[in-house]
Amino acid sequence: MNDRDALPGLAPLFEPPYYAVIFTSLRTTVDAGYGEMAERMVALAAEQPGYLGVESTRGADGLGITVSYWQSLEAIQAWRAVAEHRAARDQGRADWYRHYALRIARVERSYGWSRADGVEDPTLR
Template sequence: MMDFFSKTPEPPYYAVIFSSVKSENDTGYGETAKRMVSLAADQPGFLGVESVRAADGRSITVSYWNSMDAINNWKHHTEHQAAKEKGKSVWYESYAIRIANVEKQRLFSGEGND
């Protein structure tokens, strides 16, 4: 299960928390979501991502970044902008985006790697 967790560096760094409720229309959503993770991973300053989705359409995705500049660059990336617009018009009933400064982290693994 440790592969679920992003291998983030020692703080400080930033977390972008994207909480959403999907609409009934998910045409093309899965492919676009995978593309956005792949594209984000290629961006300077990207540190990792963790995501969970419930069967009822609720999800939380947390992406980690080394700076606010990196977050802003990703926010304005052309392909990401297009996906966000489609999300607003087709895929999401509602969502919230929060940006947090990670000041401390504690990692635990039942395998003794904390």
């Protein structure tokens, strides 16, 4: 494990190819258990076959971006079909989100840098 793998909030780098599900949302002011449900969805996703990791952030203005990483399109489709996830999606539309957009992308290449790596450009490795 390198320094980058241990950073809180950052998913480790995975061996490409893999898939990224990019969920961008704008929240309402309704709380109604949102934080608990968000934590539950992360934990539930982590139990699914093909799940690799997640990164998520939300600003004070309600704009959030969550990127989950998956081994295959089939794993993403299976996650979409999980009943508890479907129920959370329905509640999100009813209570928590003013808008959301979902994008699925195939990751062909990934690299990173950490201060512990020195000043060398990681793309030259």
